[in-house]
Amino acid sequence: MLTVEKLKEYGADTGEGLSRCMNNEAFYLRLVGMALADDKLEKLGEALEAGDLDRAFEAAHALKGMYGNLSLTPVYAPVYEMTELLRKRTQTDYSPLLAEAKRQMQALVSLANSD
Amino acid sequence: MACPTFFTISDSGGFVKYKNQKNENSPKKNKIRKKELTSGVGGVIIICEIDSAAARGVKSEIIAGKEKRDMKHIVEEREKNIRRLVLIVDDEPINRELLGMIVGERYDVIFAENGKQAFDLIRENQGRLSLVLLDLLMPEMNGYTLLELLRKDPVLHRIPVIVLTSEKSAEIESLRLGAVDFIPKPYDLPDVILARIARSIELAEDRIILNATETDALTGLYIREFFFIYVSRFQMFDPDRAMDAVTLDVNKLHIVNELKGREYGDAVLKKIADRMKRIAEQTDGIACRCDGGRFFLFIAHQEPDVYAKWYDEISEEANEVADGPKVTLRIGVYQNVDRGIEVEQSFDRATLACNTPHNQYGSKYALYDMQMREKEIYSEKLLGDMAAALEQKQFKVFYQPKYRITGDVPELCSAEALVRWFHPELGFVSPGAFIPLFETNGLINKLDRYVWREAAAQVRAWKEKFGVTIPVSVNVSRMDIYDPDLEGELLRIVAENGLKTNELYLEITESAYTENSEQIINTVARLRKAGFVVEMDDFGSGYSSLNMLATLPIDVLKLDMRFIRNICESEKDYRLVKLMINTASVMSIPTVAEGVETEEQFRLLKAGGCDMVQGYYFSKPLPAHDFEELIGRETKIREEQTQC
Structure with a gap:
């Protein structure tokens, strides 16, 4: 079960995230739950693999907005970096950043699944 | 209040969708329902699809009303503090929910996932929609395209759009396309977002109110x-x-x-x-x-x-x-x-x-030009000084004698009161300068009343001093005719001076008769019934016809002085004057010729059957004390005649 405490431990700026949710904890946690269920990170991986930087930018940009609004700082950071590179359609190896994002997301999923 | 059975409510993944199935929508009703629903689900975000027929109804109503209606609507909303409707357009459900949560605090909210959906919703809700929060990068139709569509629409372009963006570079393009403000991503604190929305709505509404107020509905000027x-x-x-x-x-x-x-x-x-x-x-x-x-x-x-x-x-x-x-x-x-x-x-x-x-x-x-300016200033001065002039008795009443010429010797029979203004700075002001001015400004009534009182007091003074009545004719302007208390006022003045009504003659100009004859006829009839002698002044100067003489109740006819002026030179004018005199005489109406300046004129008028004359040949208008000499002389002659 996800709690605000767990998110804080994870490194999320829960103060900011909560204030954006009018300090409604249940609402905040539900939105974080939605972010966990989201498949755009997968889609970003697929697009990068296919070398489709346009599609990759769209996905990264959307994720950036989503993670940013929920103040999920650890996963926001690599996604933000990818978005800025993809905005200029930079040809580079995105796998370390993608792996970091996936790792952070996994960590969050584990937290959610732990007691 | 709305009944929940009007809606199909389903719970799908945390969203509540409802569809309004009844075609009895007013924006207000929609709002009440939505509000109820919002509170009913404990702050859960709502995606609503408004019944399109109902929305069309709202839409056509708004289009028909155009700006004035919009303005009325806005003013009403402001007065009643009604919740405005805000459209959130974002393809990302989390962003939509988050923003919906914040905005839903103070506004009714509807959502769209892309530009196309948004455009449809905007068109359906155009009369009610106060603001659009617009994400830029979206599938199907992005925010830029939507901005462009809105900008081109003569009605929809007035709905303010705030762009949701994390890119500085996007701001210029959005501004160019008509966005009014930006909300950065990640979002600001809720209070900041709400304040920006409130301000944008207020500005847009002010503009509509101003547009509707500052132009004339018919011409758009x-x-x-x-x-x-x-x-x-x-x-x-x-x-x-x-x-x-x-x-x-x-x-x-x-x-x-x-x-x-x-x-x-x-x-x-x-x-x-x-x-x-x-x-x-x-x-x-x-x-x-x-x-x-x-x-x-x-x-x-x-x-x-x-x-x-x-x-x-x-x-x-x-x-x-x-x-x-x-x-x-x-x-x-x-x-x-x-x-x-x-x-x-x-x-x-x-x-x-x-x-x-x-x-x-x-x-x-x-x-x-300067001449107009001087005339204007002069007029203004006269108008401004009039009240003081009345108070300080700067207006003097002069009396021009009228002589009966039916006998062997012309006999002083009455006088006409003529007003003169001796202005302390301007000196003698011609009646031709101030009377038309006072006539257009409604001040003439005051001046007339002043003259009536002065004249009545004078008749009384002469009566007391000489033991004879010299009736004085006073002017009753066409404006006086409309005064419901005209008769009362005249009766009061006569009574105050212990006069009989037939000792004050009333001159009403011919043009007043042609202007509003029915009212004039009634008024004159009443005045005559009360005993006043009514003279029609300036007869022949306007569009009068001899026929008027038959229908109008008058006691004396005063021929316009322009006819008299030429009777010696123009045979035609003389014949015309004789015709008028004869016609009046047939109806037993005595005539007065004004502006008699020469002996010849007098002679012709006498020969033509005119009853009375008035003019410089006999006497110019005189101040009261000079006039008294005439009365003195006249009474002496009469006394001598009686003695003989």
């Missing part, structure tokens, strides 16, 4: 008040430019309306307004519909021949509306307006020029 504000502003920003103030007036618009109906008159006004709008555009100016058929223009200085050309063009267009009576215009121009005076005053000057009777002389426009 500025109304007077706002026109003056914009002219002042213009003068402030461009103080050195030579500008003209122009007044254009449609002659006798009320007759056009009367003959052809108001719609026709409106069509004429619209034609004129359209042409004036174009003139304003071409001359860096602004145009205004002042009221009725009067328009103002404030434009870069033009040469007079340009005004003549416009006069022709506007007249032509005004007469393009088919089958109507000919519409004529007049134009007054105050050129190179003096920046030192108030804007209103500049247009007063243009209007003054416009109102000079220049059309009579075939001129197409009249320019305000």
Whole structure:
């Protein structure tokens, strides 16, 4: 079960995230739950693999907005970096950043699944 | 209150969707339902699909109302503090929910996932929708395309759009496309977002209210008040430019309306307004519909021949509306307006020029000049000084004797009271200068009453001093006729001086009879019944007919002095005078000839059967104490005659 405490431990700026949710904890946690269920990170991986930087930018940009609004700082950071590179359609190896994002997301999923 | 059975409510993944199935939507009802629903699900975000038929109803209602209706709606919303409707457009569900949560605090919210959906919702809700929060990067139709669509729409472009963006670079393009503000991603604190939304809505609504208020509904031109504000502003920003103030007036618009109906008159006004709008555009100016058929223009200085050309063009267009009576215009121009005076005053000057009777002389426009200005100032002074003049008795009543000429010797029988103004600064002011002025300003009633009292007191004084009654004729202006207390006032004055009603004669000018004959006939009949002697003044000066004499209840007929002037030289005039005298005589109405200046005139009038004469040949108008000499002389003669 996800709690605000767990998110804080994870490194999320829960103060900011909560204030954006009018300090409604249940609402905040539900939105974080939605972010966990989201498949755009997968889609970003697929697009990068296919070398489709346009599609990759769209996905990264959307994720950036989503993670940013929920103040999920650890996963926001690599996604933000990818978005800025993809905005200029930079040809580079995105796998370390993608792996970091996936790792952070996994960590969050584990937290959610732990007691 | 709304019943939940009107809605299909389903819970899908945390969202509550509802569909309004009943076609009885007013924006208000929708709102109440949504509000109930919002509270019913404990702050859960709502995606709603508004029934399209209902939305169309709202839409057509709004389109029909146009700006004025929008304004009314806004003012009502403000007064009642009604929740506004905000559309959130974002393809990302989490962003939508988050923003919906924040915005839902104070607004009703609807959502769209892309530009296309948003455009449909905007069109359906255009009358109610107060603001759009718009993400830029979205599938199907992105935010830029939507902005462009809205910008091109004459109605929808007024709905303010705030762009949701994390890119600085996107801001310029969005601004260019008409966005009013930005909300950065990640979102600001809720209070900041709410404040920005509130401000944007307020500004947009103010603009609609202003637009609807500052222009005239019929012509789209500025109304007077706002026109003056914009002219002042213009003068402030461009103080050195030579500008003209122009007044254009449609002659006798009320007759056009009367003959052809108001719609026709409106069509004429619209034609004129359209042409004036174009003139304003071409001359860096602004145009205004002042009221009725009067328009103002404030434009870069033009040469007079340009005004003549416009006069022709506007007249032509005004007469393009088919089958109507000919519409004529007049134009007054105050050129190179003096920046030192108030804007209103500049247009007063243009209007003054416009109102000079220049059309009579075939001129197409009249320019305000120093002579008009001096006359205007002089008039203003006279008007301003009138009250004090009454109080200080600067007005003096003079008396011009009337002589009965039916006997062998002319016999003093009565007098006409004539007012003179001895102004402490201006000296003698001609009645020709102040009487027409007071007539147009309603002050004539006061002056008339003053003269009535003075004259009545004088009749009484003479009566006491000489033991005879010299009845005095006083002027009753056409404005007095409309005074419901006219008879009461006259009776009071007569009573206060212990006079009989037949000792005060009332002169009513012929033109008053032709103006509103029914009222005049009734009033005169009442006055005569009360015992007053009523004289018709200036007979023959206007459109009178001999027939009038048969229908009007009068006691004495005063022939216009213009006829008398030429009776010696013109056989025709003399015959005409004789005809009038004879006709009056047939109806037992005695006649008075005014302006008798020579012996010959007197002789001809006597021969023609005229009963009484008045004029310089006998005596000029005299102050009361000089007049007394005449009475003295007259009573002496009578006494001698009696003794003989």
